[in-house]
Amino acid sequence: MSTSPERVSPESLSQDGEVQALSHSPESLQARVQRTLEAARERGASDAQAVVSHSVGLELGVRKGEIESLEHERDQSLSLIVYFGQSKGAASTTDFSDQALIDTVEAACRIARYTEPDPYAGMPDPAFKASDWEDLDLDHPWGCSATEATELARAIEAAGFAADDRIENSEGASVSTRRAMAFLGDSQGFMGGYRSTRHSLSCALVARDAAGMQRDYAYTVARHAGDLTAAEAIGREAAERTVRRLGGRKLSTRTCPVLFAPEMARTLIGSFTRAISGPAQYRESSFLLNAVGETVFPAWMQIEERPLTPRALGSAPFDGEGVRTRNRPLIADGVLQSYTLDSYAARRLGLETTGNAGGARNVTVAPGDKDFDALLSEMGTGFLVTELIGQGVNMVTGDYSRGAAGFWVENGELQYPVEEITIAGNLKDMFRRMAAVGTDVDRRGNIHTGSILIESMTVAGD
Amino acid sequence: MIDRLAQQTLLDPAGLGDSELSTLLGTTFGHDIDGGDCYFQFASQEGWSLEDGIVKSASFNIERGVGIRVVRGEQTGFAYSDDIAMPAMLEAAKTARSIASAGQSGRIAVASRSPSRPALYAPDNPLDSLDEQTKIDLLKEVDAVARAEDSRVTQVMCSLAGVHEVVLVLNARGELTTDVRPLVRLNVQVIVEQGGRRESGTSGGGGRFGYQYFRESDRAAGYAREAVRQALVNLEAREAPAGTMKVVLGPGWPGVLLHEAIGHGLEGDFNRKGTSAFSGRVGEQVAAKGITIVDDGTLEGRRGSLNVDDEGNPTQQTVLIEDGVLRGYMQDEMNARLMGTRSTGNGRRESYARLPMPRMTNTYMLGGDADPEEILASVDDGLYAVNFGGGQVDITSGKFVFSASEAYRVEKGKVTYPVKGATLIGNGPDVLTRVSMIGNDMKLDSGIGTCGKEGQGVPVGVGQPTLRIDGMTVGGTQAA
Numbered sequence: 049m050s051t052s053p054e055r056v057s058p059e060s061l062s063q064d065g066e067v068q069a070l071s072h073s074p075e076s077l078q079a080r081v082q083r084t085l086e087a088a089r090e091r092g093a094s095d096a097q098a099v100v101s102h103s104v105g106l107e108l109g110v111r112k113g114e115i116e117s118l119e120h121e122r123d124q125s126l127s128l129i130v131y132f133g134q135s136k137g138a139a140s141t142t143d144f145s146d147q148a149l150i151d152t153v154e155a156a157c158r159i160a161r162y163t164e165p166d167p168y169a170g171m172p173d174p175a176f177k178a179s180d181w182e183d184l185d186l187d188h189p190w191g192c193s194a195t196e197a198t199e200l201a202r203a204i205e206a207a208g209f210a211a212d213d214r215i216e217n218s219e220g221a222s223v224s225t226r227r228a229m230a231f232l233g234d235s236q237g238f239m240g241g242y243r244s245t246r247h248s249l250s251c252a253l254v255a256r257d258a259a260g261m262q263r264d265y266a267y268t269v270a271r272h273a274g275d276l277t278a279a280e281a282i283g284r285e286a287a288e289r290t291v292r293r294l295g296g297r298k299l300s301t302r303t304c305p306v307l308f309a310p311e312m313a314r315t316l317i318g319s320f321t322r323a324i325s326g327p328a329q330y331r332e333s334s335f336l337l338n339a340v341g342e343t344v345f346p347a348w349m350q351i352e353e354r355p356l357t358p359r360a361l362g363s364a365p366f367d368g369e370g371v372r373t374r375n376r377p378l379i380a381d382g383v384l385q386s387y388t389l390d391s392y393a394a395r396r397l398g399l400e401t402t403g404n405a406g407g408a409r410n411v412t413v414a415p416g417d418k419d420f421d422a423l424l425s426e427m428g429t430g431f432l433v434t435e436l437i438g439q440g441v442n443m444v445t446g447d448y449s450r451g452a453a454g455f456w457v458e459n460g461e462l463q464y465p466v467e468e469i470t471i472a473g474n475l476k477d478m479f480r481r482m483a484a485v486g487t488d489v490d491r492r493g494n495i496h497t498g499s500i501l502i503e504s505m506t507v508a509g510d
Numbered sequence: 511m512i513d514r515l516a517q518q519t520l521l522d523p524a525g526l527g528d529s530e531l532s533t534l535l536g537t538t539f540g541h542d543i544d545g546g547d548c549y550f551q552f553a554s555q556e557g558w559s560l561e562d563g564i565v566k567s568a569s570f571n572i573e574r575g576v577g578i579r580v581v582r583g584e585q586t587g588f589a590y591s592d593d594i595a596m597p598a599m600l601e602a603a604k605t606a607r608s609i610a611s612a613g614q615s616g617r618i619a620v621a622s623r624s625p626s627r628p629a630l631y632a633p634d635n636p637l638d639s640l641d642e643q644t645k646i647d648l649l650k651e652v653d654a655v656a657r658a659e660d661s662r663v664t665q666v667m668c669s670l671a672g673v674h675e676v677v678l679v680l681n682a683r684g685e686l687t688t689d690v691r692p693l694v695r696l697n698v699q700v701i702v703e704q705g706g707r708r709e710s711g712t713s714g715g716g717g718r719f720g721y722q723y724f725r726e727s728d729r730a731a732g733y734a735r736e737a738v739r740q741a742l743v744n745l746e747a748r749e750a751p752a753g754t755m756k757v758v759l760g761p762g763w764p765g766v767l768l769h770e771a772i773g774h775g776l777e778g779d780f781n782r783k784g785t786s787a788f789s790g791r792v793g794e795q796v797a798a799k800g801i802t803i804v805d806d807g808t809l810e811g812r813r814g815s816l817n818v819d820d821e822g823n824p825t826q827q828t829v830l831i832e833d834g835v836l837r838g839y840m841q842d843e844m845n846a847r848l849m850g851t852r853s854t855g856n857g858r859r860e861s862y863a864r865l866p867m868p869r870m871t872n873t874y875m876l877g878g879d880a881d882p883e884e885i886l887a888s889v890d891d892g893l894y895a896v897n898f899g900g901g902q903v904d905i906t907s908g909k910f911v912f913s914a915s916e917a918y919r920v921e922k923g924k925v926t927y928p929v930k931g932a933t934l935i936g937n938g939p940d941v942l943t944r945v946s947m948i949g950n951d952m953k954l955d956s957g958i959g960t961c962g963k964e965g966q967g968v969p970v971g972v973g974q975p976t977l978r979i980d981g982m983t984v985g986g987t988q989a990a
Contacts (some may be wrong), residue, residue: 111584111783114584114585115585115609116584116585116586117585117586117587117588117865118585118586118587118588118608118609119588119589119865120588120589120590120602120605120606121590121863122589122590122591122592123592123863124592136566136567137567137568137569137570138567138568138569138570139569139570139571140569140570140571140572141571141572141573141574142572142573142574142575142592143572143573143574143592144592144593148572151572152570152572155570155572156570158570158642159556159568159569159570159642161642162565162568162642162643162646163565163566163567163568164564164565164566164646165564166562166564166566166567169566194608217783217784217785219783219785254784254785254906260787260907260908261785261787261906261907262906262907263785263904263905263906263907293907296907298983301752301753301754301989302989303989331561331665331667331701332664332665332701332703332708333665333701333710337708435904437902437903437904437909437910437911438900438901438902438911438912438913438933438935439899439900439902439913440899440911440913440931440932440933440985442710442930442931444701444708444709444710445708445709445930447930447931449750449913449931449932449933449985449986449987450911450933450985451902451909451910451911451933451935451985453904453907453909467907467909468909468935468936468937468983469935469983469985470752470911470932470933470935470983470984470985471985472750472752472932472933472985472986472987473987474987506752506986506987506988506989507752508752508753508754508935508983508984508985508986508989509753509754509983510753510754510983
């Protein structure tokens, strides 16, 4: 890392001109939440919930050594849900004027006059609300100025160009840093909020050979700038990933084992997470409908939700309704333990909220005992997928068919790059036929998993 | 002449007159600047949704702000403010200018640009085009029609959404342009169940007009019946084939093929940077003879249409491919300037908080002379795909996909049985060279498309006639 993170003391946060200073104080955001809730109550709302958020950020892009774009971000928003008995209305605005606050409350109340009573509507049971919470170590402002960001981005891209002669073009390297603060309050007396940061470095390069061009990228993202991968390493990784795709060819149509690299394995677990979400269940739009208690994965599979992991990208002490989050199993010994529910979905299904308003957080697949190379050996002959394109996942049936690129593998060794093929199967079947999860865990997102080996899928090509 | 609504919504509340705008321009731009703009936007949007037979939730959102962009050479400086007021705008201007040399203090005169042609849509607020109870009744009608259509329907989810957007663009040359844009959308999804098997079907439409559109010509009910029909077809679907085969694409929305295979690759930014599989190929044969593809932002009321783009330039019909030969790219101002050409009115942005770039409007292929029936009859063994989800493309390698949601097996010239959805994959620069028959049934989609690029979504349209493609890879599970 060529720059060091700079700590900003809490006292300086609301000072003007400070790098990553938020322009609203925690007190002013809380006061705005309170004013909104009061205005809703004055207009007859029986219950209300308001969220006020604010963020500042900087994104700097360099291409071929020159600054390509410098974007300053400064966002704010107010969103509100009101209940009139069992009728619900929602409204939001980016305008922080007093008039806009009133207009937003009135819009939500007006809507609630027209929406029909829903027996399941309402606030979460106060007993589930978070009352106090640990500091999850999410706020680490990075005192990276535009000038420093420029040097960093140049270093990333230069390392990429230097890594291989076949890198002939660039889509640029970028440095991004963002700091946010949000407060949630409701008419039951809940008030909570916290600050968080998110920084990233990325690079996308283009290589060419006689057959044509290929592009690939690399990135790193973290709450704390000190946890980012070094700039030069990102440039080199982008170059390596790009160059190794040159000379890609199609495969003939066949059935074979498929190894999903960690960043692609994440998408499989993402489909699992969507399938066990409250709305997918109560809308009967899930291939894992009513599957709690059923064996969904092989008996060795363990998946947990870990929202309380310090510094992790998906962490949160409470959910979008103020309900406390907790670390809990989703899959134990291959069996589905629970859905991910907010209070509405819970009431619909006759269950209790699991603190998942806003989704599942830090979904973590327990790694097996093999690293990536060992998984390649275990697969022996098959397809390693490193990129997927298109939607191609039917959440109702689990039918799966996506465009893919990667490498053909024989005897555990990469033979040649592959492109313009599809891989297909059914997710229920693919989950049951998982053969292993690697130790090469990718933590750059809300789903943490190593590579995943699937016994068999259909590859369509020539 | 400044549009009155734009004046009242964006300028008057902040007390912005010609003098203030001249000062803002003078502070932001100067002799060392190649371009840029102050983009003022006000958007109000609502969404009503029905499930379980009741309209249980709705939302309303207001966004207002100004984005200030300064362009010099290949560099862009950008800042925005949610607060349309002189102090906040001057601060944003200073930040956006930081890519250029020392600050300016001159003034640039403001001149309004008049519309170059009649408006493509009425400026009326679509949110007010029906009263709230009628919006709810419309959704309930959709629900009732879908449920009455077949007893196997177990779930109906539908939504009605509207946006009213007021845009004012003040560019670095002092030219001021306004546009007021309505957009509505109705969407229906149904789940059907038979013997424990569940399938879904989706339909919908919309465009730049009021909600009355859905009450005309039985449209809303038509969407409901169409969603049920698709879901029931899928209940009978067998495994899809895997491998390369002849593919017949139906007319309309399957034009997403063109959007992915050709459209994105012909956007100016990728070609200026040389990262598109189509870079430097103007004048080359990239499609079969007889194929002409245009991007046209001037179609009245269409979802992808605009009076002016988000840089204030009139949209136009741009010929991308003419009789199989690549003719040109879609451009915004910056990429046009750097490539020595002119904007084609394709500079678009999701909002004031994001940067504009070259984007498609309505992209479609002109019709040919083949009878669609003849096209199907000519296929001995292949796939007939009539409905699709979305698609995606890798601009640089040219590889693209689009996913069928309703498809059939074709054997000996006859449509034999439905197959499950499957992804089709191909190579943009050569897939259209394999088009062997072009139908006479050119159709635009019903107004449902949203295109995503660099995280920005904008409404678009696609269209095409029935096409026969001799060899595309179909990503099913049944290896031949």
